[in-house]
Amino acid sequence: MTPPQLVVHRDKELMAQAAAARLITRIVDAQAARGHASVVLTGGRNGNGLLAALAAAPARDAVDWARLDLWWGDERFLPEGDPERNITQAREALLDAVPLDPARVHAMPASDGPYGKDVDEAAAAYAAELAAAAGPEDHGPVPTFDVLMLGVGPDTHVASLFPELPAVRETERTVVGVHGAPKPPPVRVSLTLPAIRAAREVWLLAAGEDKAEAAAIALSGAGEIQAPAAGAYGRSRTLWLLDAAAASQLPRALYPPASA
Numbered sequence: 001m002t003p004p005q006l007v008v009h010r011d012k013e014l015m016a017q018a019a020a021a022r023l024i025t026r027i028v029d030a031q032a033a034r035g036h037a038s039v040v041l042t043g044g045r046n047g048n049g050l051l052a053a054l055a056a057a058p059a060r061d062a063v064d065w066a067r068l069d070l071w072w073g074d075e076r077f078l079p080e081g082d083p084e085r086n087i088t089q090a091r092e093a094l095l096d097a098v099p100l101d102p103a104r105v106h107a108m109p110a111s112d113g114p115y116g117k118d119v120d121e122a123a124a125a126y127a128a129e130l131a132a133a134a135g136p137e138d139h140g141p142v143p144t145f146d147v148l149m150l151g152v153g154p155d156t157h158v159a160s161l162f163p164e165l166p167a168v169r170e171t172e173r174t175v176v177g178v179h180g181a182p183k184p185p186p187v188r189v190s191l192t193l194p195a196i197r198a199a200r201e202v203w204l205l206a207a208g209e210d211k212a213e214a215a216a217i218a219l220s221g222a223g224e225i226q227a228p229a230a231g232a233y234g235r236s237r238t239l240w241l242l243d244a245a246a247a248s249q250l251p252r253a254l255y256p257p258a259s260a
Ligand SMILES: O=C(O)[C@H](O)[C@@H](O)[C@H](O)[C@H](O)COP(=O)(O)O
Pocket: 042, 043, 044, 045, 046, 047, 074, 075, 076, 086, 150, 151, 152, 153, 157, 158, 159, 160, 183
């Protein structure tokens, strides 16, 4: 497990801009090193705020968008094009504005897609797509994502892994169907903790006072079943990107003195 590093920004706007700049650099570096990059997107306001900031950043043109694979950490199991689907929101915030290769945009299945209402089938299909994209250099049935982003819920959930629900206990499968999520909609598709941990870098985004308790709990040694965010870490880096409000309840020993 890579111990979390914390970066605290003054407010959520600055956090989104700085994270967008960081993501551009990370993608450009990965493309220079390996010819392509892979990023896992998250739903939620913070993730979409980052994408909108990226859309507005002039440096976005430094990215070779056609050599970028996009995956999702979770999806709300709703019909294609539903405004509540994470991909619909990501398209609006950024994806429609950049020249991506559609074959590299790995949407999670919709509830009116080939698996119909069967969310478990849909999850298995996404797991198969991930496995097909993994190469011999990867460590298992999931590609080594360059950056995997996660919003953090006030209850410490990440992706659609909610405290104590079966999905957060999954140790074998890489993608699961989620039933009865406390955040609407109740039916979702989610990467599991083992899939999340295949990433080189995991970035957790938390802004606002309603995230302060969750950040403090997850960063104070809580167990991952009770606090899923505590179980989200990357192979080489785990980065918490916070605004000052979300950092306000962190134990003093953790709070980076030079920031905010
Ligand atoms: O589908 C979703 O809702 C998410 O992927 C979810 O895990 C989200 O990232 C958090 O709930 C934080 O959301 P906010 O950034 O809006 O607080």
